[in-house]
Amino acid sequence: MTPTLAPDFELPNAGAGPDPYRLADRAAADDVDFVVLLFQRDYHCGNCREQVQQVAERYEEFVARNAEVASVLPEPRERAASWQDSYGLPFALLADESKAVGDDYDQPTRFGVLGSLHDLVGRMPETVVLDVRGDEPTVAYEHRGSSPSDRPSVDELLAEIDALA
Template sequence: MLTTGSPAPEMVLEDTDGQTVRVSDHQGDHAVLLFFVRSTSCPVCTRHVRDLVARRGELEADNVRVLIAVPEDRERAARWKARHAIPFPVLTGRDRSPHELIGLTRRIFGAMQQSGSVLIDRHGIVRHAHGATLPTGSYDRQGIAAAIASSTQD
């Protein structure tokens, strides 16, 4: 898992339209919150994404862009995004899972995909990194809020 205070690694992902998305392209403009769902079939993860959607105005006011990363392929990600009317870009990996890029691996006999969140400030520094094996612990709303508050001080 990434370490708070470290430079964010280069992450090249793909959105549901097949377009390349580089997290570093946001650097200088605004902070980026990446939320990594365990699976598009996970109701807990979907509930967390719904909370992010409900907080969209607040996040935009804090100059934070939300990106949702899923371990599935682009077609499945697109169906999930449409079914739940998710306004944020939903991203997949090109060569491997986005989760693997930051160290959110499969645990418990290799079957349970970890989920979590990463906040990268506009300077490209990781301000928040949180992961969990159980999806109920993956969305650290208070930790994200504190990281956003501290990154807007800069």
């Protein structure tokens, strides 16, 4: 099976790390083997807020595996900055206001046109693990949520990274 190349992107970063956040730069970093992208539903999503806090609490376990996390929020930078002010996340918090990166990674939506217009009812969570050890980043794992709470646990993500390593 041929690995799927990961779509490259650049987004404003309201969290820890470089701003703007460029996937190509992170893939070239010597201390990064994997990039975990957490595609969120929207600013108001309680499950999303819970997820980033759970990952933050155990972020050192990702770092120990040479894995970097970036949460992708389909909101303007100001809204992402508000999350960062509230949670002090130790990883990147990217503002994908146009939703272009979520779309490039096939973030699922429900309810057709209505869902595409209103993230709160339509956009579902997605988690993607990118393997950046080769010449170009590839998609190594994907979990496309079918409901607002359908997302892998921190333990599941760490196990996926361990299996890939």
